[in-house]
Amino acid sequence: MMNSEFGRKLASAAFIIGLFVVWEALCLLFHVSDVILPRPSQIFVTLWDKFPALWPHTLQTLYTTMVGFVGGVVIGIMIGIIIGWSKLAYDVAYPLLVGFSSIPKVAVVPIFVLYFGSGTVPAVLTALIMSIFPVVVNVATGLATTEPELEDVMKALKATKFDILWNVGLPRAMPYFFASLKVAITLAFVGSVISETVASNRGIGNMMMIASASFDVPLVYAGLFILAVLGVALYAIFSLVEGRVTGWAHRKTEFAMGA
Template structure:
């Protein structure tokens, strides 16, 4: 069904451009975008690799562990929840595009502002979902475990963390797409590489087909990263789903 829907959308797009004679500078036809995508495939892949690197580099090494640990702390401690959670909400409300100029002053122009922006924009969903996973532990289960002699640490490690794993992967699938948004924002505002920089340069030349080809490249990377995360989720949280496994 996704492929059929995509094919129908592209056909409608193509026919609308032909029937209404829409200028290419405003909305290029899908066939023209595809031709540019093929003709400039090597260039697109080089810029896509830069964006993919800045998006993924912080995920296993920083974003996931940091968000997971902070989510555990917030979900396990009412004191930390009441003191830190409102601050996280306030920070998440700040438009991330406003942080890019500040990051450029602090760390300079290049890939590092994009990495930090991707980290910041995708950090909050992981923290919230992990904390929510811990909060879903039934009070009755806590009472039973305490009556069996389990400590707070044992309840957290044997019940809380496994309970939070499905929430973690659900947030990771959201965080991956948000991380691409953060990387592209940083590249368009103050980057000198990446697909966002390529799209900005193409739009400055009124090269709409290349700009749309960059959009398609970002969408493809996002779908592939989502699929990878879904595959890992199936293997690590198979026990959490009965019957059909959510992907």
């Protein structure tokens, strides 16, 4: 059991490294200019050399993303509960929400800039609105999928609507909620980077814009690489939290033993 898991991880790591090796080899073989596609080695060298300059941008992007994400999740939970709780709210708000979510978020950045100026605030807000929707949909779905018979059991006990929400609805929505966090965190990154590219003088998005304007393509790729690493790391963190909190939904043996 342990062996096969280790083997799978090894294969996965080998595949990723292999991909970079092939990329490197092809660039060398066909003499691809670094303005078109830099080699991985060039990207890593750039990352290393420019690390002191990249670090504040990384922190800025991480900061706007996390603030926006947390705000989006809090608002998303609230809207999700209201929609899942009340039929009326569902009928009224859901079409609105779907309409809102289908607006390309890059289109609202200029509006935020108009109201709040460029910089941190529009980046936070863009991250926030990007991460609201998956949370709302999943929380509402989790609440709405309560088995009717279970609801009957609760109603026969004269449970209040709040009792049902607290004891049945919310716990049952937890796996959906944590699944949505993984989606929301990656979307929050997209949001803040979009905003940074349009209207900011800080952050990875802004740095990539400046780098591409000066044809420093390795630096652009370095920015992409940082975003990818941050995204993967946060995704992994939320996966871990999800497994801990909602293990019952995945029927893990460790969870059953009381871990």
